Amino acid sequence: MIKSMTGFGKTHFLNEELNFDLEVKTVNSRFLDINVRMPYQLNFLEDKINKLIKKYISRGRVDIFIRSKNKSIGNTAIKVNLDLAKDMGEKLKVIADQAGISKERINLSDILRNEDVLVFEPEELDDDFLATIVLGQLEEVLKELVEMRKEEGKNLHKDLSSNLKDLKENLDKVKDLATDIKQEIKDKLYKSISENIDSKLVDEDRLAAEIVYYADKQDINEEITRLYSHIDQFNKYLEAEGPIGKKLDFISQEMLRETNTIASKSQKIELINTTIEMKTIIEKIKEQVQNIE
Known part of the structure; x- marks a missing residue:
């Protein structure tokens, strides 16, 4: 049975440790062209992702998006550098005095612009755990996508x-x-x-x-x-x-x-x-x- 090269599949995964969307789109192309966009924590999975795609798709452009609301795929701890925040606040007041600017115009957002004040540290997750979850979700999406390609x-x-x-x-x-x-x-x-x-x-x-x-x-x-x-x-x-x-x-x-x-x-x-x-x-x-x- 012939299959179209056009297809789409999507899923959302959520548990106590992970929260991400996974989306796969395919369109026509002369060859198999795989493009993956995902959080840096999953870079070690790139070869396995490519092999899994080749198991289900032989030809076409394949775009894979793995997205999380945060920069990382898992839970994130937020650490505040209070010493740096206080120091910035004092420095901003000095600048305001010297420049003749009302101190009332200084607000919290001016301090938070410094990326070192709030530090987002992703939770360390086991590679095998991540591989099992992500590849499992990807395979389910690929099955859905292949069925769509068959219908087309x-x-x-x-x-x-x-x-x-x-x-x-x-x-x-x-x-x-x-x-x-x-x-x-x-x-x-x-x-x-x-x-x-x-x-x-x-x-x-x-x-x-x-x-x-x-x-x-x-x-x-x-x-x-x-x-x-x-x-x-x-x-x-x-x-x-x-x-x-x-x-x-x-x-x-x-x-x-x-x-x-x-x-x-x-x-x-x-x-x-x-x-x-x-x-x-x-x-x-x-x-x-x-x-x-």
């Missing part, structure tokens, strides 16, 4: 199947229109040459060979056969397991290439109009494929 994949599967059906129907029209095209080209070339060139000056064998050559150059049966094959292959990959986005992207490019070749060889207005419709459908397919893992 079902919608993509439905749209792609519909577009492939439309493409095949148009290709069937091209095949019908091209049934006698080679003979038509030969007849048209022979008639044009016969009407404009003195038959006494024409080598009939050479003329026949040239007509066959130009008729072969405008024949589109090989392109039609290859395009049918590409459509069948695309349908098979839609039902395959695992990451298939890159393969589908390659096949859609090949489908567009064959369609462009058919269009460049075509002279019938019906054929040209049908190939224009086919290229429009393939462009839709290519856009949809960009979001498949």
Whole structure:
């Protein structure tokens, strides 16, 4: 089953020691691109986080946010440097006197601007404890996110199947229109040459060979056969397991290439109009494929 590269998952964890939000967002990308933002206390988990993500996600940009209301992920003790606060208060009064400023304008916030007055010291937490909690929460979020990607994949599967059906129907029209095209080209070339060139000056064998050559150059049966094959292959990959986005992207490019070749060889207005419709459908397919893992 195909999976979209778009997904979202979020959780909040709270106990006596920890309080944090964990959020994962994924969008389409050519490769697996992992970006993690978390409190410095969890930096030792970066490799384990990356390995866990790769267990569930093969392709796409993955943004992970682990946030806490405080700078640290656990409880924080606040220590006050009273000596420094008193000293700052006295110094501010001296400055106010010297500058002719009312002492009433000095307030507590002026002292607290000094980061050394209030010192936030996070509680020391065991690394194994942190790893168990954080990785466990992350795995639950990843499971939720993968389910979302699967649901979006079902919608993509439905749209792609519909577009492939439309493409095949148009290709069937091209095949019908091209049934006698080679003979038509030969007849048209022979008639044009016969009407404009003195038959006494024409080598009939050479003329026949040239007509066959130009008729072969405008024949589109090989392109039609290859395009049918590409459509069948695309349908098979839609039902395959695992990451298939890159393969589908390659096949859609090949489908567009064959369609462009058919269009460049075509002279019938019906054929040209049908190939224009086919290229429009393939462009839709290519856009949809960009979001498949």
